[in-house]
Amino acid sequence: MGKTVGLMVIVGVAALWAALPPGALAFEEEVILFRSVHDPAVEDPSIEWCRSVAPEGVPIHLLPDAAIVRLGASLWSLQSRASDGVVVKEKIRKIGLADACGYLVEGIGPGKSGPFYMEGNVGGFEFVAAGECTFTASDIPVQGIVLTGCNLKVEPDPAQGLLGGIATSNSVFNVGQVPGFQTGSFWTVHTYWE
Numbered sequence: 001m002g003k004t005v006g007l008m009v010i011v012g013v014a015a016l017w018a019a020l021p022p023g024a025l026a027f028e029e030e031v032i033l034f035r036s037v038h039d040p041a042v043e044d045p046s047i048e049w050c051r052s053v054a055p056e057g058v059p060i061h062l063l064p065d066a067a068i069v070r071l072g073a074s075l076w077s078l079q080s081r082a083s084d085g086v087v088v089k090e091k092i093r094k095i096g097l098a099d100a101c102g103y104l105v106e107g108i109g110p111g112k113s114g115p116f117y118m119e120g121n122v123g124g125f126e127f128v129a130a131g132e133c134t135f136t137a138s139d140i141p142v143q144g145i146v147l148t149g150c151n152l153k154v155e156p157d158p159a160q161g162l163l164g165g166i167a168t169s170n171s172v173f174n175v176g177q178v179p180g181f182q183t184g185s186f187w188t189v190h191t192y193w194e
Helices: 002-019 047-052
Strands: 028-038 068-076 087-089 094-103 113-122 125-137 145-154 162-174 184-193
Touching: 028 094, 047 068, 047 094, 068 113, 113 145, 125 162, 125 184, 145 184
Parallel strands: none
Antiparallel strands: 028 068, 028 184, 068 094, 094 113, 113 125, 125 145, 145 162, 162 184
16 A cells, blocks of 8 residues: 555656646746945936836826935845854945835835835846835834835846846835934845746
Protein backbone atom coordinates (compact mmCIF):
# COMPACT_ATOMS: atom_id res chain seq x y z
CA MET A 1 0.00 0.00 0.00
CA GLY A 2 2.85 2.42 0.90
CA LYS A 3 4.46 1.95 -2.52
CA THR A 4 1.13 2.64 -4.24
CA VAL A 5 0.60 5.89 -2.31
CA GLY A 6 4.18 6.96 -3.02
CA LEU A 7 3.74 6.23 -6.72
CA MET A 8 0.46 8.17 -6.77
CA VAL A 9 2.17 11.20 -5.20
CA ILE A 10 4.98 11.08 -7.77
CA VAL A 11 2.49 10.74 -10.63
CA GLY A 12 0.39 13.60 -9.20
CA VAL A 13 3.39 15.94 -8.89
CA ALA A 14 4.52 15.02 -12.41
CA ALA A 15 1.01 15.76 -13.74
CA LEU A 16 0.96 19.17 -12.03
CA TRP A 17 4.43 19.96 -13.36
CA ALA A 18 3.35 18.97 -16.89
CA ALA A 19 0.22 21.15 -16.64
CA LEU A 20 2.23 24.33 -16.02
CA PRO A 21 2.44 26.65 -19.01
CA PRO A 22 5.77 26.64 -20.88
CA GLY A 23 8.31 28.85 -19.13
CA ALA A 24 6.25 29.09 -15.94
CA LEU A 25 9.28 28.17 -13.84
CA ALA A 26 11.89 29.79 -16.08
CA PHE A 27 12.39 32.98 -14.11
CA GLU A 28 14.78 34.43 -11.58
CA GLU A 29 13.76 36.13 -8.35
CA GLU A 30 15.60 39.04 -6.74
CA VAL A 31 15.00 41.01 -3.54
CA ILE A 32 16.65 44.39 -2.96
CA LEU A 33 16.61 46.21 0.40
CA PHE A 34 17.58 49.88 0.54
CA ARG A 35 17.04 53.16 2.36
CA SER A 36 15.70 56.19 0.51
CA VAL A 37 16.31 59.68 1.86
CA HIS A 38 14.74 62.90 0.60
CA ASP A 39 17.93 64.61 -0.47
CA PRO A 40 18.39 68.36 -1.06
CA ALA A 41 21.25 67.47 -3.45
CA VAL A 42 18.73 65.62 -5.66
CA GLU A 43 16.35 67.97 -7.43
CA ASP A 44 12.68 67.25 -6.71
CA PRO A 45 10.73 66.31 -9.85
CA SER A 46 8.74 69.13 -11.42
CA ILE A 47 5.04 69.53 -10.74
CA GLU A 48 4.46 69.10 -14.49
CA TRP A 49 6.29 65.73 -14.47
CA CYS A 50 4.27 64.55 -11.47
CA ARG A 51 1.05 65.51 -13.23
CA SER A 52 2.13 63.68 -16.42
CA VAL A 53 2.98 60.39 -14.64
CA ALA A 54 -0.02 60.28 -12.28
CA PRO A 55 -1.39 56.73 -12.00
CA GLU A 56 -4.65 55.98 -13.77
CA GLY A 57 -7.68 57.11 -11.81
CA VAL A 58 -5.97 60.04 -10.06
CA PRO A 59 -8.21 63.11 -10.52
CA ILE A 60 -5.13 65.11 -11.47
CA HIS A 61 -7.14 68.01 -12.94
CA LEU A 62 -8.80 68.52 -9.52
CA LEU A 63 -5.64 68.39 -7.39
CA PRO A 64 -3.96 71.67 -6.50
CA ASP A 65 -0.17 71.74 -6.71
CA ALA A 66 0.02 71.67 -2.89
CA ALA A 67 -1.68 68.23 -2.88
CA ILE A 68 1.14 66.70 -4.96
CA VAL A 69 4.17 65.65 -2.92
CA ARG A 70 7.39 65.72 -4.96
CA LEU A 71 10.44 63.82 -3.74
CA GLY A 72 13.94 63.55 -5.17
CA ALA A 73 15.77 60.90 -3.18
CA SER A 74 19.13 59.24 -2.87
CA LEU A 75 19.09 55.47 -2.34
CA TRP A 76 21.47 53.76 0.07
CA SER A 77 22.57 50.23 0.89
CA LEU A 78 22.08 49.30 4.52
CA GLN A 79 23.32 46.79 7.07
CA SER A 80 21.32 44.76 9.55
CA ARG A 81 22.45 42.65 12.47
CA ALA A 82 22.44 38.95 11.55
CA SER A 83 21.16 37.83 14.95
CA ASP A 84 17.88 39.78 14.91
CA GLY A 85 17.57 41.87 11.73
CA VAL A 86 17.90 45.25 13.48
CA VAL A 87 19.27 47.89 11.10
CA VAL A 88 22.64 48.96 12.46
CA LYS A 89 23.74 51.22 9.59
CA GLU A 90 21.20 53.03 7.42
CA LYS A 91 23.50 54.58 4.84
CA ILE A 92 26.52 52.50 3.87
CA ARG A 93 26.91 53.48 0.23
CA LYS A 94 24.87 55.49 -2.22
CA ILE A 95 23.49 53.00 -4.76
CA GLY A 96 21.02 55.05 -6.78
CA LEU A 97 18.48 57.81 -7.16
CA ALA A 98 14.70 58.03 -7.38
CA ASP A 99 12.02 60.53 -8.31
CA ALA A 100 8.64 60.07 -6.68
CA CYS A 101 5.25 61.74 -6.57
CA GLY A 102 2.54 61.30 -3.96
CA TYR A 103 -1.03 62.41 -4.62
CA LEU A 104 -2.92 63.53 -1.51
CA VAL A 105 -6.38 62.73 -2.85
CA GLU A 106 -7.80 62.15 0.66
CA GLY A 107 -5.44 64.46 2.54
CA ILE A 108 -3.13 63.34 5.36
CA GLY A 109 -4.27 61.46 8.43
CA PRO A 110 -4.46 58.00 9.96
CA GLY A 111 -6.29 55.58 7.67
CA LYS A 112 -6.19 57.87 4.64
CA SER A 113 -4.38 56.77 1.51
CA GLY A 114 -3.20 58.17 -1.78
CA PRO A 115 -1.66 57.07 -5.05
CA PHE A 116 2.14 57.03 -5.33
CA TYR A 117 4.44 56.85 -8.37
CA MET A 118 8.19 56.24 -8.37
CA GLU A 119 10.98 55.87 -10.93
CA GLY A 120 14.27 54.61 -9.55
CA ASN A 121 17.70 53.37 -10.49
CA VAL A 122 19.46 50.98 -8.10
CA GLY A 123 22.90 49.84 -9.19
CA GLY A 124 21.94 50.10 -12.86
CA PHE A 125 18.51 48.44 -12.42
CA GLU A 126 15.90 50.94 -13.57
CA PHE A 127 12.33 50.49 -12.40
CA VAL A 128 8.92 52.14 -12.41
CA ALA A 129 6.48 51.40 -9.60
CA ALA A 130 3.01 52.69 -8.82
CA GLY A 131 0.37 51.96 -6.23
CA GLU A 132 -0.90 53.33 -2.91
CA CYS A 133 0.50 54.63 0.33
CA THR A 134 -1.54 54.56 3.54
CA PHE A 135 -0.99 56.93 6.44
CA THR A 136 -0.88 55.07 9.75
CA ALA A 137 -0.06 57.80 12.28
CA SER A 138 0.64 61.55 12.34
CA ASP A 139 1.84 61.90 15.92
CA ILE A 140 4.32 59.07 16.54
CA PRO A 141 6.79 59.72 18.02
CA VAL A 142 5.77 63.43 17.90
CA GLN A 143 3.25 65.64 16.12
CA GLY A 144 4.41 66.51 12.59
CA ILE A 145 5.89 63.09 11.80
CA VAL A 146 3.67 61.05 9.48
CA LEU A 147 4.22 57.28 9.39
CA THR A 148 3.23 55.70 6.09
CA GLY A 149 3.29 52.32 4.35
CA CYS A 150 3.43 51.96 0.57
CA ASN A 151 2.51 49.00 -1.65
CA LEU A 152 3.52 49.49 -5.26
CA LYS A 153 3.47 47.28 -8.35
CA VAL A 154 6.84 47.18 -10.13
CA GLU A 155 5.96 47.47 -13.80
CA PRO A 156 7.28 44.93 -16.34
CA ASP A 157 10.15 46.08 -18.56
CA PRO A 158 10.75 43.59 -21.40
CA ALA A 159 13.90 45.46 -22.52
CA GLN A 160 15.56 44.53 -19.19
CA GLY A 161 13.91 41.11 -18.97
CA LEU A 162 11.90 42.31 -15.96
CA LEU A 163 8.61 40.46 -15.53
CA GLY A 164 7.50 42.79 -12.71
CA GLY A 165 7.23 42.64 -8.96
CA ILE A 166 6.29 44.53 -5.81
CA ALA A 167 7.88 47.40 -3.89
CA THR A 168 6.88 48.00 -0.28
CA SER A 169 8.02 50.61 2.21
CA ASN A 170 7.72 51.83 5.71
CA SER A 171 8.18 55.55 5.45
CA VAL A 172 8.55 58.64 7.59
CA PHE A 173 7.41 62.02 6.27
CA ASN A 174 8.59 64.99 8.28
CA VAL A 175 5.71 67.30 7.32
CA GLY A 176 6.19 69.41 10.44
CA GLN A 177 9.91 70.05 9.79
CA VAL A 178 10.64 68.50 13.20
CA PRO A 179 14.38 68.77 14.00
CA GLY A 180 16.22 65.45 14.06
CA PHE A 181 13.92 63.62 11.61
CA GLN A 182 14.44 62.93 7.90
CA THR A 183 11.84 62.17 5.28
CA GLY A 184 12.73 58.73 3.96
CA SER A 185 11.86 55.06 3.70
CA PHE A 186 13.10 51.54 4.07
CA TRP A 187 12.21 49.70 0.85
CA THR A 188 11.92 46.08 -0.16
CA VAL A 189 11.77 45.60 -3.93
CA HIS A 190 10.90 42.01 -4.90
CA THR A 191 11.24 41.33 -8.63
CA TYR A 192 10.96 38.48 -11.12
CA TRP A 193 13.13 38.20 -14.23
CA GLU A 194 13.13 36.13 -17.42
